[in-house]
Amino acid sequence: MNRMKLVMIGNGMAGVRTLEELRKYAPDLYDITVFGAEPHGNYNRILLSPVLSGEMTLPEIMLNDLDWYRDNEITLHAGKKVIEIDRIHRVVIAEDGTQAEYDRLLIATGSSPFILPVPGKDLPGVISYRDIADTEAMIEAAKSHRHAVVIGAGLLGLEAANGLALRGMDVTVVHLMPWIMERQLDREAADMLQASLEKKGLRFKLEKQTEELVQGGSGRVCAIRFKDGETLPADIVVMAAGIRPNIELARAAGLHCNRGIVVNDTMQTFDPRIYGVGECVEHRGVAYGLVAPLFEQAKVCANHLANFGIGRYQGSVVSTKLKVTGIDVFSAGDFSGTDAEEIVLHDRQGGVYKRILLKDNRIVGSVLYGDTADGSWYFQLMKDRQDVHDVRDHLMFGRNHLGDTGHKGESHAAAMPDSAQVCGCNGVCKGEIVKTIKTHGLFSLDDVRKHTKASSSCGSCTGLVEQILASCVGGAYQPADSRNKPVCGCTDHTHEAVREAIRKNKWLTIPEVQQGMNWLTPNGCASCRPALNYYLISTWPHQAQDDPQSRFINERAHANIQKDGTYSVVPRMWGGLTTPQELRAIADAAEKYNVPTLKVTGGQRIDLLGVRKEDLPRMWSDFAAAGMVSGHAYGKSLRTVKTCVGAEHCRFGTQLSMSMGVKLEKMLFGMWSPHKVKLAVSGCPRNCAEAGIKDVGVIGVDGGYELYVAGNGGIKTEVAQFLCKVPDDDAVLEYSAAFLQLYREEARYLDRTVHYVQRAGLDYIKSRVVDDAASRKALYERLLYAVQDYRDPWAERAAGLDKHEFTPLTLHRRGATTSGQAQPA
Amino acid sequence: MIGGEQTGIEPPVMAEWTGVCGLDEIPRRGSRVVELGGIRVALFRTADDQVHALEDRCPHKGGPLSQGIVFDRRVACPLHGWQIRLDTGHACAPDEGCVRRYRIKVENDQVFIAADD
Ligand code: SRM
Ligand SMILES: Cc1cc2nc3c(=O)[nH]c(=O)nc-3n(C[C@H](O)[C@H](O)[C@H](O)COP(=O)(O)OP(=O)(O)OC[C@H]3O[C@@H](n4cnc5c(N)ncnc54)[C@H](O)[C@@H]3O)c2cc1C
Ligand code: SF4
Ligand code: FES
Numbered sequence: 001m002n003r004m005k006l007v008m009i010g011n012g013m014a015g016v017r018t019l020e021e022l023r024k025y026a027p028d029l030y031d032i033t034v035f036g037a038e039p040h041g042n043y044n045r046i047l048l049s050p051v052l053s054g055e056m057t058l059p060e061i062m063l064n065d066l067d068w069y070r071d072n073e074i075t076l077h078a079g080k081k082v083i084e085i086d087r088i089h090r091v092v093i094a095e096d097g098t099q100a101e102y103d104r105l106l107i108a109t110g111s112s113p114f115i116l117p118v119p120g121k122d123l124p125g126v127i128s129y130r131d132i133a134d135t136e137a138m139i140e141a142a143k144s145h146r147h148a149v150v151i152g153a154g155l156l157g158l159e160a161a162n163g164l165a166l167r168g169m170d171v172t173v174v175h176l177m178p179w180i181m182e183r184q185l186d187r188e189a190a191d192m193l194q195a196s197l198e199k200k201g202l203r204f205k206l207e208k209q210t211e212e213l214v215q216g217g218s219g220r221v222c223a224i225r226f227k228d229g230e231t232l233p234a235d236i237v238v239m240a241a242g243i244r245p246n247i248e249l250a251r252a253a254g255l256h257c258n259r260g261i262v263v264n265d266t267m268q269t270f271d272p273r274i275y276g277v278g279e280c281v282e283h284r285g286v287a288y289g290l291v292a293p294l295f296e297q298a299k300v301c302a303n304h305l306a307n308f309g310i311g312r313y314q315g316s317v318v319s320t321k322l323k324v325t326g327i328d329v330f331s332a333g334d335f336s337g338t339d340a341e342e343i344v345l346h347d348r349q350g351g352v353y354k355r356i357l358l359k360d361n362r363i364v365g366s367v368l369y370g371d372t373a374d375g376s377w378y379f380q381l382m383k384d385r386q387d388v389h390d391v392r393d394h395l396m397f398g399r400n401h402l403g404d405t406g407h408k409g410e411s412h413a414a415a416m417p418d419s420a421q422v423c424g425c426n427g428v429c430k431g432e433i434v435k436t437i438k439t440h441g442l443f444s445l446d447d448v449r450k451h452t453k454a455s456s457s458c459g460s461c462t463g464l465v466e467q468i469l470a471s472c473v474g475g476a477y478q479p480a481d482s483r484n485k486p487v488c489g490c491t492d493h494t495h496e497a498v499r500e501a502i503r504k505n506k507w508l509t510i511p512e513v514q515q516g517m518n519w520l521t522p523n524g525c526a527s528c529r530p531a532l533n534y535y536l537i538s539t540w541p542h543q544a545q546d547d548p549q550s551r552f553i554n555e556r557a558h559a560n561i562q563k564d565g566t567y568s569v570v571p572r573m574w575g576g577l578t579t580p581q582e583l584r585a586i587a588d589a590a591e592k593y594n595v596p597t598l599k600v601t602g603g604q605r606i607d608l609l610g611v612r613k614e615d616l617p618r619m620w621s622d623f624a625a626a627g628m629v630s631g632h633a634y635g636k637s638l639r640t641v642k643t644c645v646g647a648e649h650c651r652f653g654t655q656l657s658m659s660m661g662v663k664l665e666k667m668l669f670g671m672w673s674p675h676k677v678k679l680a681v682s683g684c685p686r687n688c689a690e691a692g693i694k695d696v697g698v699i700g701v702d703g704g705y706e707l708y709v710a711g712n713g714g715i716k717t718e719v720a721q722f723l724c725k726v727p728d729d730d731a732v733l734e735y736s737a738a739f740l741q742l743y744r745e746e747a748r749y750l751d752r753t754v755h756y757v758q759r760a761g762l763d764y765i766k767s768r769v770v771d772d773a774a775s776r777k778a779l780y781e782r783l784l785y786a787v788q789d790y791r792d793p794w795a796e797r798a799a800g801l802d803k804h805e806f807t808p809l810t811l812h813r814r815g816a817t818t819s820g821q822a823q824p825a
Numbered sequence: 826m827i828g829g830e831q832t833g834i835e836p837p838v839m840a841e842w843t844g845v846c847g848l849d850e851i852p853r854r855g856s857r858v859v860e861l862g863g864i865r866v867a868l869f870r871t872a873d874d875q876v877h878a879l880e881d882r883c884p885h886k887g888g889p890l891s892q893g894i895v896f897d898r899r900v901a902c903p904l905h906g907w908q909i910r911l912d913t914g915h916a917c918a919p920d921e922g923c924v925r926r927y928r929i930k931v932e933n934d935q936v937f938i939a940a941d942d
Contacts, residue, residue: 440919521896523854525896526893526906530894553892561903808857810860
């Protein structure tokens with residue numbers, strides 16, 4: 001097949017990221033040719049700062065070496081600058097005459113440092129800070145010279161100054177404005193930052209306008225002179241006074257340009273064959289100078305180049321972080337506005353400054369100095385436009401205060417020693433994470449999870465890992481937009497979009513969904529298949545086809561897999577109540593099948609641990625004979641309803657909590673849900689059944705029950721929120737069922753109720769479950785319909801269902817007769 | 826029908842093939858376990874009816890791969906989610922490791938394993 005020709009101009013971070021994304025979508029669509037003015041593969045430009053400061057070396061910051069281009073059959077013209085785009089003949093022409101024809105063209109030429117138009121700007125010793133060559137020139141100059149002047153106290157200027165100082169130079173930073181990093185920081189934060197940089201040996205000259213760079217006897221620059229007449233010695237001058245998008249090429253080719261090359265939401269320029277991404281483009285009036293938004297652009301652009309056409313770039317909210325070791329500054333959003341409300345914490349002695357700006361109960365900006373641990377949390381809240389009304393009074397104290405950052409509450413990510421353990425589940429230390437981020441050029445939380453396993457299990461250290469990532473890659477880290485999170489790497493569609501499509505199209509099988517929504521992989525993956533399976537059976541109960549092969553083994557085998565491959569069995573004890581017969585059946589089964597461990601669980605029932613898979617059906621059939629059913633201790637389903645003794649026996653009891661618990665558990669038996677669901681019923685507010693940390697907690701009070709929802713006692717303890725008070729048992733059943741049905745219909749797979757309610761808001765839940773009786777009744781009915789006629793899965797399997805699941809195969813020989821042992825192929 | 830061996834090289838005539846089961850005894854996107862000379866071997870059947878055989882031990886911490894979710898040409902280990910390639914036995918990046926592979930052929934909807942090479 002004749003492939004289309006794609007030519008890319010500019011071999012930098014945004015462009016190459018586009019090619020990488022394109023490779024995922026459509027590996028064979030194009031013959032690709034790349035022109036890059038620099039004589040290298042693609043490297044991680046943002047890590048030039050640690051290279052300059054001596055914390056890293058050049059080979060460590062390569063992202064795509066020359067082998068990568070070869071392996072992906074991409075023709076790379078490294079060191080060839082393109083000087084013309086001929087749109088009539090659809091060719092690009094490089095300085096040395098090399099030409100390439102295109103069907104589609106991608107311009108990713110980045111930007112160039114802005115050089116102040118002052119006399120002496122071209123003298124030897126005057127350097128800008130953009131690429132490897134500049135960095136090498138600075139390192140070289142630092143070896144033999146003493147005085148450095150950096151013009152511009154933005155991110156880049158400060159990082160350059162810090163690097164040069166670490167290389168032994170006397171560095172003065174010159175800035176036109178009254179305070180440093182004025183685009184990102186307010187005056188307070190800037191002053192504190194300046195003071196700590198001064199402690200590191202940097203000097204500052206603020207509100208200084210450069211008039212001339214003075215030539216010395218050797219022909220090099222020797223001094224800088226300001227408008228006010230003052231001069232400073234300068235053996236090198238680094239220009240870091242801003243950047244200008246590289247648009248000359250595009251403008252000469254007649255493409256519409258403003259400050260950058262103007263592109264639309266699909267990253268197309270004025271000429272639809274020509275796309276643009278990166279610092280060279282301007283989208284909805286904004287030209288970005290940080291990589292996170294450029295990577296978002298790359299994704300959308302690749303999607304279109306691949307002819308998928310479902311992505312749209314709608315602009316980004318950006319955050320920045322200064323990459324100077326030992327100094328923590330974070331800034332995001334807009335903090336210049338006057339109509340915003342602000343919350344400020346300022347501890348000058350302690351070196352901490354935090355300012356959060358709010359508009360309509362939503363965060364619109366934040367500046368943090370000294371303690372930036374919560375930067376990414378504020379940023380996430382801001383991006384998600386989350387209503388923070390409920391947490392406003394403790395917002396300032398951070399996510400940790402809300403119980404979200406990891407068990408130890410460690411906060412100063414940058415200050416942590418390398419040996420400090422970050423992830424308790426997988427035993428990963430900070431040093432390992434930092435090293436992996438740097439050597440593999442990682443930018444996203446997902447990548448860090450995959451490579452280091454940190455934060456990939458229980459997730460309680462996520463905040464901390466995000467912090468470490470942010471301190472390594474600066475503003476390049478952008479937390480994923482949790483509102484538009486795709487289901488997994490197999491698709492760009494969100495959970496919500498998938499659910500909606502299943503409902504609208506009445507899809508009943510996983511392949512229907514995957515075909516209908518253009519899944520990128522042939523049959524999904526271990527993340528999306530269980531989610532799709534759940535969405536199907538919860539949307540179309542009794543009609544959708546349940547796919548056992550898309551269920552995690554525990555749900556397929558109806559028992560919990562153990563580390564040694566055996567299983568555990570937990571029979572249901574309704575409401576935590578049992579009988580001598582049941583206990584006898586458990587004791588008998590334990591003896592008959594040599595069960596090594598019997599344990600009382602945290603859910604008020606008994607666990608038989610270490611059962612051989614082959615024995616499961618027979619053990620279940622013994623339980624069925626004793627009238628016992630599956631406890632679903634393995635499922636994204638109803639787990640337990642804990643109860644206290646209640647008014648049946650207790651001298652304080654106001655309600656019959658045991659019988660209420662049994663009624664709830666019987667009603668919900670057979671309910672599949674996005675994640676596991678746990679309930680508890682206490683007979684009085686002493687709350688011995690711990691109803692305050694359950695998905696649904698019921699507390700008996702005089703004259704009725706109080707209902708609490710969305711508690712969680714697991715990874716991070718969340719106290720359940722008061723939903724309403726109800727008069728009697730029937731109302732408890734109806735309201736609880738309605739709440740759980742809403743969760744079943746609207747939550748994302750693997751969200752516990754707490755996550756769902758945090759997103760949807762308690763007010764919304766109340767509007768559907770408490771205030772609107774018709775809505776509540778309808779939800780209740782739908783839940784009852786979904787669980788009706790549910791048959792105990794154990795009894796079904798004891799009777800022979802899915803027999804193959806529990807029986808190993810045995811060999812029957814054919815052919816030659818030697819009984820040799822199998823060999824690896 | 827072609828089996829899991831994707832090299833295109835015919836198994837040597839000497840190879841001793843042992844019948845294991847009918848193709849339809851292994852669920853699509855699922856697996857069965859067979860014991861071979863004291864070793865548990867997992868037979869996987871992909872969505873397009875390829876059959877692959879791997880030792881039933883994850884290179885990470887020995888998890889039973891047969892119990893994992895099968896998709897494309899991979900299985901996700903049930904214990905900690907490593908992904909293992911069925912056709913090569915290698916763990917997918919960024920994880921590293923490799924599990925023993927066995928040769929398989931499928932003839933007339935019957936699955937055979939090479940018990941000797
Ligand atoms: C058996 C039991 C521990 C015990 O011996 O007491 C247990 C055992 C497991 N828990 Fe648990 N949990 C048990 C009570 C709890 C409780 C307490 C409770 O239910 O009152 C909690 C906190 C309450 C809560 O969930 O809000 C609890 C919070 C977790 C979590 C964290 C959930 C979260 O959203 O934060 C997980 C991980 C998960 O589900 O993803 C988990 C996961 C697990 C798994 C299933 C791990 C796994 O995925 O394989 C464990 C299975 C062990 C095995 O091999 O059988 N277990 N687990 C308890 C069974 C109760 C039952 O009868 O069904
Ligand atoms: C020292 C430093 C530190 C930084 N730190 C951070 C940070 O902490 N966080 C952050 O988010 N961002 C940071 N940035 C900014 C970030 O590096 C840029 O936003 C990003 O690299 C821009 O990507 P791009 O692909 O648009 O441009 P580039 O990466 O600059 O790539 C453009 C490429 O095109 C080439 N080119 C230009 N014209 C032509 C032509 N006519 N023909 C052929 N090739 C051409 C250029 O030589 C260049 O290699 C930093 C930048 C620097 C310099
Ligand atoms: S039973 Fe629960 S707390 Fe205990 S090790 Fe397993 S998952 Fe962790
Ligand atoms: S044992 Fe397989 S992933 Fe850990």
